[in-house]
Amino acid sequence: xxxxxxxxxxxxxxxxxxxxxxxxxxxxxxxxxxxxxxxxxxxxxxxxxxxxxxxxxxxxxxxxxxxxxxxxxxxxxxxxxxxxxxxxxxxxxxxxxxxxxxxxxxxxxxxxxxxxxxxxxxxxxxxxxxxxxxxxxxxxxxxxxxxxxxxxxxxxxxxxxxxxxxxxxxxxxxxxxxxxxxxxxxxxxxxxxxxxxxxxxxxxxxxxxxxxxxxxxxxxxxxxxxxxxxxxxxxxxxxxxxxxxxxxxxxxxxxxxxxxxxxxxxxxxxxxxxxxxxxxxxxxxxxxxxxxxxxxxxxxxxxxxxxxxxxxxxxxxxxxxxxxxxxxxxxxxxxxxxxxxxxxxxxxxxxxxxxxxxxxxxxxxxxxxxxxxxxxxxxxxxxxxxxxxxxxxxxxxxxxxxxxxxxxxxxxxxxxxxxxxxxxxxxxxxxxxxxxxxxxxxxxxxxxxxxxxxxxxxxxxxxxxxxxxxxxxxxxx
Numbered sequence: 001x002x003x004x005x006x007x008x009x010x011x012x013x014x015x016x017x018x019x020x021x022x023x024x025x026x027x028x029x030x031x032x033x034x035x036x037x038x039x040x041x042x043x044x045x046x047x048x049x050x051x052x053x054x055x056x057x058x059x060x061x062x063x064x065x066x067x068x069x070x071x072x073x074x075x076x077x078x079x080x081x082x083x084x085x086x087x088x089x090x091x092x093x094x095x096x097x098x099x100x101x102x103x104x105x106x107x108x109x110x111x112x113x114x115x116x117x118x119x120x121x122x123x124x125x126x127x128x129x130x131x132x133x134x135x136x137x138x139x140x141x142x143x144x145x146x147x148x149x150x151x152x153x154x155x156x157x158x159x160x161x162x163x164x165x166x167x168x169x170x171x172x173x174x175x176x177x178x179x180x181x182x183x184x185x186x187x188x189x190x191x192x193x194x195x196x197x198x199x200x201x202x203x204x205x206x207x208x209x210x211x212x213x214x215x216x217x218x219x220x221x222x223x224x225x226x227x228x229x230x231x232x233x234x235x236x237x238x239x240x241x242x243x244x245x246x247x248x249x250x251x252x253x254x255x256x257x258x259x260x261x262x263x264x265x266x267x268x269x270x271x272x273x274x275x276x277x278x279x280x281x282x283x284x285x286x287x288x289x290x291x292x293x294x295x296x297x298x299x300x301x302x303x304x305x306x307x308x309x310x311x312x313x314x315x316x317x318x319x320x321x322x323x324x325x326x327x328x329x330x331x332x333x334x335x336x337x338x339x340x341x342x343x344x345x346x347x348x349x350x351x352x353x354x355x356x357x358x359x360x361x362x363x364x365x366x367x368x369x370x371x372x373x374x375x376x377x378x379x380x381x382x383x384x385x386x387x388x389x390x391x392x393x394x395x396x397x398x399x400x401x402x403x404x405x406x407x408x409x410x411x412x413x414x415x416x417x418x419x420x421x422x423x424x425x426x427x428x429x430x431x432x433x434x435x436x437x438x439x440x441x442x443x444x445x446x447x448x449x450x451x452x453x454x455x456x457x458x459x460x461x462x463x464x465x466x467x468x469x470x471x472x473x474x475x476x477x
Contacts, residue, residue: 011037060138130165138178170265214242221399269286298317
């Protein structure tokens with residue numbers, strides 16, 4: 001079920017009414033309703049994959065219970081690895097089976113041998129990368145004794161399947177989200193208003209910015225050989241804004257929807273395109289995933305505590321794994337590798353924690369140095385996104401080669417001027433709200449008349465400039 005669909009427009013208010021008017025006084029029934037609604041929401045795509053999420057829930061709930069009962073360190077470690085093996089086993093099979101088979105075949109061809117492997121027509125379950133990591137965080141935290149294992153199966157099932165963030169995050173930690181299912185929830189009007197604002201802004205990002213940018217990014221990337229340099233640069237720029245509007249828009253809608261039901265999810269984006277270096281970008285982009293890898297992979301590997309060689313090794317591991325998490329394609333791995341190269345000079349000069357404050361803090365505009373830093377970091381990111389968007393490594397390099405080659409006979413794509421104004425408006429709102437946790441929260445400090453003018457303007461823009469419906473990019477991950 002898509003957030004920007006008629007189905008969800010019916011599903012959300014019906015669930016909201018049942019939650020607050022029928023089962024409000026009973027915490028257990030509230031959680032039961034969330035589980036049922038979440039399974040309906042997820043099963044809307046393909047009900048067959050409900051068995052995977054239910055099985056994953058049973059496995060990690062049971063492992064958590066066993067870890068609580070067991071004091072022997074060896075047996076505890078065995079239980080942990082059972083959970084890791086099962087969860088990553090499902091993820092690996094559905095997401096990477098064909099990738100490994102095809103790569104294995106290509107390696108044999110490279111050395112002069114040809115084999116006929118058996119690939120499978122595997123459908124990737126929506127959101128499997130997200131809820132797998134969410135359940136793993138629970139098991140690992142219980143194993144490390146950072147979290148007391150739950151005895152409430154319904155609360156745990158609600159935590160695993162919570163529909164606002166089930167399909168594309170944020171990837172919540174059990175330490176943050178799970179305890180919220182134990183607490184009595186009463187309707188909070190100010191929180192609900194914040195939630196509605198967040199949903200409205202998220203829809204604008206997705207429907208107006210991302211979907212319109214997607215149209216032209218797809219045209220250019222799919223026929224890059226026919227276009228001139230300026231159009232290819234625009235193609236990369238449009239995808240840059242598409243993926244941010246698409247993914248951060250989903251996160252905004254997820255966070256806003258959660259607030260309607262009395263829950264607080266973690267921030268997933270913090271205005272990443274205003275970053276002054278690539279390290280700051282990665283502290284602001286897909287925060288729930290980057291911090292997950294930091295806490296459950298980078299730090300256990302030794303983090304930055306070892307020598308220079310260990311720092312370099314761990315940096316490349318974290319970025320390569322992050323790239324591979326995004327998809328079974330060498331383009332994602334190269335994208336991760338490229339970001340590791342970007343990050344390396346900052347790490348070696350101990351500059352990776354330099355820009356931890358907000359850009360232009362206490363000022364309306366950035367200074368000249370900040371402008372140069374933002375400009376340079378932004379274009380590094382745009383270049384890397386070419387590999388993320390390309391269908392293959394050869395596609396990406398051919399795109400870049402064509403971009404660098406002047407061709408007077410190439411087509412020049414005509415872009416409606418309204419799209420540039422919409423992107424400028426979008427960036428302006430983001431810039432003005434950069435000191436807040438979410439851009440739209442700045443509205444609560446504005447006069448009521450201004451707020452309603454803004455709401456109505458966004459609604460009008462949604463109706464007038466809604467692009468052709470596009471599936472959320474991160475559904476494929």
